[in-house]
Amino acid sequence: MDINVGDMVRLKKQHPCGSKEWEVLRSGADFRLKCKGCGHQIMIARRLLEKSIKEIL
Template structure:
């Protein structure tokens, strides 16, 4: 089953950001995803197919925050 991503979730990507972090927070969901690096706070927009291919695992979901 495909996971439905939500704003505020923390994901780990397959490739490391130049700052050294692999963890990103999702800040926008739609046809494009906007994600923020948790290491240096750099923000990136990615098309949905590229984002979904690059996600390695979900670290924290919205349900765990409650």
């Protein structure tokens, strides 16, 4: 899966703030994502992210 810094992704499950859209801030073995609803940042493993992505916007 080709995911680059600056891409917007929609995940299958929503964040507790209600948003499903995330911005990719860092890519590699791990990804840093920023929630577009509340601004919360998370680190997630590539394998888990690829499994939970619904679409790349």
